[in-house]
Amino acid sequence: MTCDAIVIGGGVVGTSTAYHLVCEGAKTLLVDRRDAGRATDAGAGILSPATNTRDPDPWLRLAAFASEYYPQLVDNLQAEQDGETGFVTCGMILVAVSHDEVESFAFARQHIFNRRDQRGEPAEEDLYEISSDEARGCFPALGDVRGAIYYRDAARVDGRLLSAALHRAAEAKGLTVKHAGVEQLLIQDDSVTGVITDGETISADKVVIAGGAWSQTFGDQLGVHIPVEPQRGQIIHLGLADTDTSAWPIISAVRGHYMVPWPDGRVVVGATRETGSGFEARTTAAGVLEVLAEALRVAPGLAQAEVREIRVGLRPYTEDHLPVLGPVPNIRNIYLATGHGPTGLQLGPYSGKLIADLVLEKDLATDIDAYQITRFL
Numbered sequence: 001m002t003c004d005a006i007v008i009g010g011g012v013v014g015t016s017t018a019y020h021l022v023c024e025g026a027k028t029l030l031v032d033r034r035d036a037g038r039a040t041d042a043g044a045g046i047l048s049p050a051t052n053t054r055d056p057d058p059w060l061r062l063a064a065f066a067s068e069y070y071p072q073l074v075d076n077l078q079a080e081q082d083g084e085t086g087f088v089t090c091g092m093i094l095v096a097v098s099h100d101e102v103e104s105f106a107f108a109r110q111h112i113f114n115r116r117d118q119r120g121e122p123a124e125e126d127l128y129e130i131s132s133d134e135a136r137g138c139f140p141a142l143g144d145v146r147g148a149i150y151y152r153d154a155a156r157v158d159g160r161l162l163s164a165a166l167h168r169a170a171e172a173k174g175l176t177v178k179h180a181g182v183e184q185l186l187i188q189d190d191s192v193t194g195v196i197t198d199g200e201t202i203s204a205d206k207v208v209i210a211g212g213a214w215s216q217t218f219g220d221q222l223g224v225h226i227p228v229e230p231q232r233g234q235i236i237h238l239g240l241a242d243t244d245t246s247a248w249p250i251i252s253a254v255r256g257h258y259m260v261p262w263p264d265g266r267v268v269v270g271a272t273r274e275t276g277s278g279f280e281a282r283t284t285a286a287g288v289l290e291v292l293a294e295a296l297r298v299a300p301g302l303a304q305a306e307v308r309e310i311r312v313g314l315r316p317y318t319e320d321h322l323p324v325l326g327p328v329p330n331i332r333n334i335y336l337a338t339g340h341g342p343t344g345l346q347l348g349p350y351s352g353k354l355i356a357d358l359v360l361e362k363d364l365a366t367d368i369d370a371y372q373i374t375r376f377l
């Protein structure tokens with residue numbers, strides 16, 4: 001078998017890359033091992049760059065492009081395939097709930113509003129402070145609120161639905177999918193020429209590594225360290241019977257945990273960030289305790305909720321909180337699309353488009369210099 005491009009990994013990043021490749025007519029094979037712990041299947045789905053206080057400026061630049069692209073992609077997918085993505089603009093409230101959080105809340109508030117004023121966006125009427133009563137009015141399960149900032153344009157997406165939608169739309173345009181692992185890259189004269197998967201040799205002009213937390217395994221063959229580590233996240237789906245949560249906003253607590261409401265009475269609370277966890281995609285007593293304790297501290301009204309499901313994902317974590325996008329030094333025809341850490345549902349669909357454009361040798365709408373692996377060398 002010979003193709004124009006092979007994409008390794010079928011999470012949101014690989015699926016988006018494959019989708020954009022077939023949209024441009026490239027004969028593409030997606031090879032996905034479907035590991036337990038695939039981050040896309042566990043992700044909370046928060047899309048809210050304007051309230052992010054953790055990540056550096058180059059992250060925000062990419063996130064701005066990614067946010068602008070989201071509605072267009074979702075519209076295209078809705079037109080091209082039968083099924084939902086779960087994408088909806090639902091708003092978010094950043095809250096402080098105890099006295100010891102007031103200082104970090106003040107810091108976050110200053111950071112968020114300074115950035116809003118410098119960039120001239122979002123508009124003041126879309127990102128502003130609200131009262132405790134207003135916050136509780138929007139999300140009745142909240143307890144005491146000592147500070148709250150509301151961001152109207154925050155959105156959520158269901159990672160499983162989104163990647164399934166990309167999959168369906170791509171298959172309809174001719175994508176071939178193989179559920180297997182890629183064991184080896186084929187390299188000839190400093191150029192990647194294909195892969196070995198399930199003992200079968202498949203040739204391709206270009207190969208993309210979008211293997212999430214597992215991407216580093218190809219480093220030895222390529223003679224480069226791919227600095228992406230698994231960071232385990234445990235996240236819990238709670239259910240509130242007979243409660244209409246469809247209009248509730250996302251809650252982000254200033255300490256870092258969050259709650260994402262969905263229309264079926266589901267409130268997803270999370271998550272642990274276990275750097276150094278290794279590849280064990282399983283729950284731990286300490287992780288579950290941490291997530292529930294933090295959720296109930298912020299929203300005591302969730303105490304009687306049913307525990308519907310616990311998910312565990314391995315985020316593809318990089319130390320500098322930026323993804324790894326672009327070619328590999330000294331080896332031709334191989335590209336990296338990984339390292340999206342805790343914000344891959346936000347960035348990943350757009351990264352997939354950029355990498356597809358790179359593979360197809362098109363001009364890129366966004367400069368990817370800041371995200372290349374060469375920054376680590």
Ligand SMILES: Cc1cc2nc3c(=O)[nH]c(=O)nc-3n(C[C@H](O)[C@H](O)[C@H](O)COP(=O)(O)OP(=O)(O)OC[C@H]3O[C@@H](n4cnc5c(N)ncnc54)[C@H](O)[C@@H]3O)c2cc1C
Nearest residue numbers: 009011033035039040043044046182212233313344345346
């Ligand atoms: C608990 C949790 C909460 C999160 N919340 C958010 C959020 O609110 N907002 C946000 O933007 N992001 C969030 N994220 C992050 C986001 O989910 C990830 O960054 C994103 O899903 C990563 O996608 P990916 O395609 O790179 O990796 P993955 O989804 O992990 O997919 C990688 C795929 O590659 C396959 N693979 C690996 N190696 C091979 C191989 N050799 N051969 C074949 N296949 C291979 C794997 O089997 C897997 O299917 C969260 C993540 C977690 C875990």
